[in-house]
Amino acid sequence: MGEAYSIKRIIDEQGNLIDANDKSKIDQQIVHDGYYHMYRIRTFDKKAKSLQRQGRIGTYPPFEGQEAAQVGSALALGAEDWIFPTYRDHGAMLTHGSDMTRTFLYWNGRVEGCVPPAGKKIFPAAVPIATQLPHAVGASWAEKRKGTTNIAVAYFGDGATSEGDFHEGLNFASVFQTPTIFFNQNNGYAISVPFERQMHSKTVAQKAVAYDIPSVRIDGNDFLVVFLEMQIAIERARSGGGPTLIEAVTWRTGAHTTADDPTKYRPEGQGAKVVDPIIRFERFMKNYGYWDENQIEAIHNRVEEEVEAAVKEMESYPKANVDDLFNHVFAELPAPLKEQKESYFQLLRGE
């Protein structure tokens, strides 16, 4: 129960291990991969914001500040595990194997961007809040019934925990003991509504207590605690121990989307003390001898080349097709939509 209220962390803001014994749990490869993926998705995110400002992609929801939560959780998964992300989880999607060009295409309104690479168990990003939780429970229940050890992760924000789908998802997962991980990124806001105005509960993690689901509240800007707690939850799910809820407390550095101005609702200076998760991890790497200038430079070069190549490829596609707005929701277009589509094309023809 205590774990639902206090915040667990492995490293502090200065990148020092809180308990020196934790060093033995930290593998050299995971430190390398953690840095690589966080730097990769940060570079993607920066590029996406810049392209949006230049009118080269559409509205975009940045995830800057949430890289440790997204990479730490996704890196702990196996290739056969499912993820059910939101619009803000392209970092987790990229880490779990989605393709960067397609990710840019998604934000440019191309339907190709909605399709994951073959064999990748990555659902399209859910924009309706919390609908992906019951989906993740269903997929993990199917895996359990098929007798596999594969699991599913539902990503969601603090705001999603006020939705019925959150409670229905948790209840079903608890009753059927499905191998589901509910991975919450509590970034303090649902658009402009602060946590305290969304709920009277002190934490998200405590909501799992009602469903008898184990939960833990962690520092979501500490890559190591995210990765290690995720491993514990995965092990529980694979071995038949049922679902877990992880509340990763984090901070959205930027706007809700590129169409939002957070200075209108966030008090000045709020979040000023939050140490960027990548800077914090860099400090850890330097403090404990994991920082190798040549290796870091190679990572930076490799990532920058990948991002530039992906943008170039995205821009080699034709602009988004208006037909696609109508084509992918209903098998047969309802009459009012048919009418809208026809009137749009009439307008185009100057009729």
Ligand SMILES: Cc1ncc(C[n+]2csc(CCOP(=O)(O)OP(=O)(O)O)c2C)c(N)n1
């Ligand atoms: C069912 C539904 N209601 C309302 C919205 C409008 N909406 C878009 S994002 C958002 C806030 C979600 O906040 P949170 O779950 O904390 O995620 P975050 O954006 O902070 O990552 C809302 C209310 C929506 N997309 N779907």
Ligand SMILES: [Mg+2]
């Ligand atoms: Mg939020």
